[in-house]
Amino acid sequence: MSPSLNPADIATPSDCLCHIEPGELSPLPAPYEDFNQVTIPPLNPEKVKHLETSLDDTIAIGIPKPASREEEEALILRFLSGLKKLFEKENNWTFLQPLMLSMEHCAKCQTCSNACPVYEMSGRKDIHRPMFRAEVLRRIYNKYLKPGGKIIAKLTGDIDLNWKTIARLAELSYRCTLCRRCAAVCPIGVDNSLINHEIRKLFSQEMGIAPKEIHDKGTVQHLRVGSSTGMNPLAAKDSIEFIEEEMEEITGYKVEIPWDVEGADILLLHNAGEMLAWPENVGAFAIIFQAAGLSWTLSSEAAGYDAVNYGLWYDDVQFSRVAVKHADIARRLKVKKIVMGECGHAHKALTVTADRLLTGELNVPRESAMVTLEEIVLRGKLRFDPRRNDFPVTLHDPCNVVRAMGIVEPQRRILRKIAPRFREMTPHGVENYCCGGGSGFAIMSGYNFAQWRNLVSSRKKFLQILNAFDGEPREIPKYVCAPCSNCKGAIRDTINTYHAEERSGLYYGGLVELIVNAMADMKKPIIRFGDEPSWKS
Amino acid sequence: MGFYILSYLCFLIFILATGYLVYRQLTLPVHVRWELYPVQHETADRAAYGGSYLEELNWWEKKQTRSLFNELRYMLPEILFLRGLWKENRLLWWASFPFHFGLYLMIALFGLLLLHALVILWSDYPVTSSGAMRSFLNGLIVLTGWTGLILGNIGSLGLLYKRWADPELRNYSSFSDYFNILFIFLFFISALIALSGDPQLEGAKAYAFGLLTGGVSLNAYTPGQNLYGGVAIVSASLLAAYIPLTHMSHMFMKYFLYHNVKWDDAPNRRGGSIEAAIMENLELKPTWRAKHVEADGRKSWREIASSAPKEVK
Numbered sequence: 001m002s003p004s005l006n007p008a009d010i011a012t013p014s015d016c017l018c019h020i021e022p023g024e025l026s027p028l029p030a031p032y033e034d035f036n037q038v039t040i041p042p043l044n045p046e047k048v049k050h051l052e053t054s055l056d057d058t059i060a061i062g063i064p065k066p067a068s069r070e071e072e073e074a075l076i077l078r079f080l081s082g083l084k085k086l087f088e089k090e091n092n093w094t095f096l097q098p099l100m101l102s103m104e105h106c107a108k109c110q111t112c113s114n115a116c117p118v119y120e121m122s123g124r125k126d127i128h129r130p131m132f133r134a135e136v137l138r139r140i141y142n143k144y145l146k147p148g149g150k151i152i153a154k155l156t157g158d159i160d161l162n163w164k165t166i167a168r169l170a171e172l173s174y175r176c177t178l179c180r181r182c183a184a185v186c187p188i189g190v191d192n193s194l195i196n197h198e199i200r201k202l203f204s205q206e207m208g209i210a211p212k213e214i215h216d217k218g219t220v221q222h223l224r225v226g227s228s229t230g231m232n233p234l235a236a237k238d239s240i241e242f243i244e245e246e247m248e249e250i251t252g253y254k255v256e257i258p259w260d261v262e263g264a265d266i267l268l269l270h271n272a273g274e275m276l277a278w279p280e281n282v283g284a285f286a287i288i289f290q291a292a293g294l295s296w297t298l299s300s301e302a303a304g305y306d307a308v309n310y311g312l313w314y315d316d317v318q319f320s321r322v323a324v325k326h327a328d329i330a331r332r333l334k335v336k337k338i339v340m341g342e343c344g345h346a347h348k349a350l351t352v353t354a355d356r357l358l359t360g361e362l363n364v365p366r367e368s369a370m371v372t373l374e375e376i377v378l379r380g381k382l383r384f385d386p387r388r389n390d391f392p393v394t395l396h397d398p399c400n401v402v403r404a405m406g407i408v409e410p411q412r413r414i415l416r417k418i419a420p421r422f423r424e425m426t427p428h429g430v431e432n433y434c435c436g437g438g439s440g441f442a443i444m445s446g447y448n449f450a451q452w453r454n455l456v457s458s459r460k461k462f463l464q465i466l467n468a469f470d471g472e473p474r475e476i477p478k479y480v481c482a483p484c485s486n487c488k489g490a491i492r493d494t495i496n497t498y499h500a501e502e503r504s505g506l507y508y509g510g511l512v513e514l515i516v517n518a519m520a521d522m523k524k525p526i527i528r529f530g531d532e533p534s535w536k537s
Numbered sequence: 538m539g540f541y542i543l544s545y546l547c548f549l550i551f552i553l554a555t556g557y558l559v560y561r562q563l564t565l566p567v568h569v570r571w572e573l574y575p576v577q578h579e580t581a582d583r584a585a586y587g588g589s590y591l592e593e594l595n596w597w598e599k600k601q602t603r604s605l606f607n608e609l610r611y612m613l614p615e616i617l618f619l620r621g622l623w624k625e626n627r628l629l630w631w632a633s634f635p636f637h638f639g640l641y642l643m644i645a646l647f648g649l650l651l652l653h654a655l656v657i658l659w660s661d662y663p664v665t666s667s668g669a670m671r672s673f674l675n676g677l678i679v680l681t682g683w684t685g686l687i688l689g690n691i692g693s694l695g696l697l698y699k700r701w702a703d704p705e706l707r708n709y710s711s712f713s714d715y716f717n718i719l720f721i722f723l724f725f726i727s728a729l730i731a732l733s734g735d736p737q738l739e740g741a742k743a744y745a746f747g748l749l750t751g752g753v754s755l756n757a758y759t760p761g762q763n764l765y766g767g768v769a770i771v772s773a774s775l776l777a778a779y780i781p782l783t784h785m786s787h788m789f790m791k792y793f794l795y796h797n798v799k800w801d802d803a804p805n806r807r808g809g810s811i812e813a814a815i816m817e818n819l820e821l822k823p824t825w826r827a828k829h830v831e832a833d834g835r836k837s838w839r840e841i842a843s844s845a846p847k848e849v850k
Contacts, residue, residue: 005708085825089818090824091823098571101793105790105794107787109633111626157711187625188787188794189798191571191798205825207827208827223845317841318846321843356568359816363807368591372594403573
C-alpha cells in the first residue's frame with residue numbers, strides 16, 4: 001500500500017508519486033480472477049528517459065523534461081500567467097463563472113471521491129480523488145496569485161510551486177474522464193471535474209501542452225485535413241461508397257447515401273471514426289433514414305463529415321473553431337436541422353456547449369439522433385420483428401448524452417420496443433458510470449496509457465456490464481448497446497483486454513444496428529456474433 | 538454599548554461582503570452551458586429520471602416548460618435536510634445535518650427575537666398586545682433556541698470529530714477548516730451555557746430589543762453581565778462578518794452554483810438576450826500565448842474562432 005498523499009505532496013521530489021502494486025486494483029469476479037494480480041506494465045525506460053514520468057505508472061502527455069533550471073523557471077512563470085488568465089473575462093468568459101464558483105466553495109467533504117470510478121477502481125489512490133487536483137490548483141491560486149497569499153496559505157493549505165508540481169498536475173488532469181459524477185453528487189454543487197477541464201485548458205492555451213492524440217492528431221488535423229482520423233473529403237467519399245456496397249452485401253438492402261444535398265431537412269453528422277472502425281453503424285443509419293423516407297444528407301466538406309470536437313476536452317479555442325466550422329457547413333447547406341449521430345461528446349459539444357457560441361444564422365437547430373430515431377421507431381414508420389433481437393441486451397449511457405444533456409428515455413423506449421431481453425445496468429441513466437474512455441482516453445494509447453485505461457478507468461464499466469448479464473449462460477451472446485463512438489472504442493478494448501468475448505460471450509455495438517437488425521424488411525441480419533449471424537434468414 | 542457597536546459593524550460587513558459576492562456573480566459574463574441533469578425545473582416526469590427538453594423532436598419549435606414548483610419541491614428538502622448528503626455520504630450527514638439545521642434555527646431565532654422586539658415596540662396595536670400571540674411567540678423562541686443550540690453543539694462536535702478522526706478528511710484539512718468549526722462551536726457552546734441560566738431567553742430578547750433601539754435594553758438587562766452571554770453575542774456578531782469572507786458562504790452562494798451553472802439550461806434563441814450577451818463576449822480579445830491560439834491581444838474571439846490555426850502548438 002502506498003502512503004496516503006495530500007495535495008502538498010505533489011511538489012515532493014520522487015520518481016513516482018503514486019504506484020499501483022499488483023492486487024491493489026478493485027477485484028474482478030470469476031472468471032476474471034487471473035486479472036486481479038495484473039497491474040500497469042512498466043514504462044520503457046529508454047522511451048521515456050527525456051519525459052516527465054514522476055506522477056504514476058503511466059504517461060498521457062509525454063512532457064519533455066526542461067533542459068535547465070532557467071527553462072524550469074520560465075515554465076513556472078508561464079503556468080502562473082495562464083492561471084491568472086483563467087480568471088479574466090477576456091480570456092475565459094466561456095467558463096469564468098462556473099470556475100470561480102467551484103474554486104471558492106468546496107467544503108472538502110470527500111463526497112465526490114466515492115462517486116469517482118477511477119478513484120474507486122484504482123484501489124482508492126489519493127491522487128485520483130476528484131478534489132485532489134482541484135485542491136492543488138486552489139492552493140496555487142490562493143498562494144501565488146492572491147494578495148497576501150503566502151501568509152494566508154499557512155492557514156488555508158500550503159503548497160510549493162516547482163516544476164514537479166506543474167508537470168504532475170498536467171499529467172494528473174489526464175487521469176479524470178470528465179464524466180462529472182463527482183459534480184452530480186456534490187451537495188454544494190461544486191464541479192471538481194470542471195476545474196480539471198480548466199487545468200487542461202491552461203496547459204493547452206497558454207503552454208501548448210496537450211496529448212498529441214487530441215491536439216496534433218485531433219483538432220489540428222481535423223481543421224487542416226477534414227477529420228481527426230486523417231481522412232480527407234475524397235477518402236470519406238470512398239469510405240461511404242464502400243459502406244453502401246457492404247450494406248447491400250450484409251443485409252441485402254440497397255442503400256444510397258446522399259452527399260451535399262442543399263435544402264435537405266437533416267444534415268447527419270457522424271463521428272468519422274465510425275466509417276473506419278464501425279462502418280455498419282453508418283450503414284444502419286442510412287438504411288433507417290432511407291426506409292423512413294427522411295430528407296437528409298451528409299456533407300463532404302472538410303470537417304463536415306466528422307462530428308467530433310476534441311476541443312471540448314481541453315481547449316476552448318480549438319473547440320470554438322470546430323463548432324463554428326460545423327455550424328457554418330450546415331448554414332451553407334441550408335438544412336433545417338443537424339442531427340448528431342452516435343457520438344456522445346459531439347452531441348454535447350455542438351448541441352449544448354456551443355449553444356452559447358453560435359449566433360445568428362450559425363445557430364442552426366441541433367437534435368440528438370436518439371430523438372430522431374425514436375420518432376421513426378415508435379411512430380410506426382417502419383415494421384419490426386423484435387424476435388430477431390432475441391438475445392440479452394444492456395444499454396451503456398454515454399455521460400455526455402445523458403448526464404450532460406438529459407437525453408435518457410428516447411433510446412430506452414426504442415430498446416423496449418425492439419429488444420425483448422433488454423435490461424438496465426446498475427446504476428444507469430444520469431447516475432451511470434463512464435466507459436472509461438471519456439474526455440479523449442478512448443483515443444489515447446501512447447506509451448502504456450491504453451493499459452492504464454483498460455485496467456483502471458474502464459474497470460468499473462466492465463464490472464457493471466458483467467453484473468447486468470449476471471445469471472446468463474456463458475455461451476449465449478450478449479450485446480452491450482453503446483450509442484457513442486468513444487464509448488464503443490473503450491468497451492471494445494475492455495472486452496479484448498479481459499477476453500470477455502470468450503469468457504462471457506460479450507459483444508458490443510450501437511443502437512442503430514439493433515434497430516436495423518429488428519427491421520422486418522431486412523433479408524439478412526446486420527448483427528453477427530463472431531461468425532454466427534444473430535438470426536437465420 | 539460596545540456590544541451593539543460590534544454587532545452593527547459586523548452586520549454591516551456581512552451586508553457589504555454578501556452584496557459584493559452577489560454583485561460579482563451578477564456582473565460576470567454569460568458563460569457556455571455546462572448543466573448537469575437532473576435539472577429540477579424540468580417537468581415533473583422528466584425531472585424524476587433526469588430528462589430534458591432536448592428529448593423532444595424539434596425542441597426549438599416548442600415552448601420550454603419550467604416548473605418552479607418542481608424546483609422548490611427539490612430545493613426545500615435539499616436546503617433544510619441536506620438530502621443530497623443523506624443519499625451520497627450518510628456518515629457525514631449525521632454530523633452535518635444537526636450542524637446546518639442548528640445554524641438555520643439560529644437564523645430563525647434571530648428573526649423571531651427581532652419580531653418579539655417589534656411586538657414590544659408596537660404594543661399599542663390590538664394584534665401585538667394580544668396575550669395569546671405573545672405567549673405563542675415566546676414559546677416559539679424558547680423552542681427554536683433550545684433545539685437549535687442543542688443540534689448546533691452536537692453537529693459542531695460531530696464535524697470536529699469527523700474531520701479529526703477520519704483520515705479521508707484529516708488529510709485534506711487545513712488550520713482554517715478546524716478554526717471555522719471551532720469558531721462556530723464557540724458560539725453554540727457559549728450560547729447553550731448562557732441559555733442554561735436563562736431558559737426563557739430573556740437576555741437574548743433584551744439584546745434584540747436593544748439592537749432595534751440603538752442600545753436601549755429591556756428590563757435593565759445589560760449584555761455582557763453574563764460572561765457566556767457576552768461570548769455568544771461577540772462570536773455570533775463576528776461569525777456574521779466572517780462567513781461571507783470564507784467558503785462557508787456556500788450557505789447562500791449555492792443558489793448560483795445551482796441556478797447559474799448546474800441547472801442553467803436556457804437555450805440561446807436568435808434575437809434573444811443570451812445571443813446579445815454572447816455577441817459582446819465574442820468581441821473580447823484574449824491573450825493566451827500558445828502558438829495555435831494565435832491571440833495577439835488585438836484579435837477578438839470571433840476572429841479567432843472563425844480562423845484555422847497555422848501553428849500546431
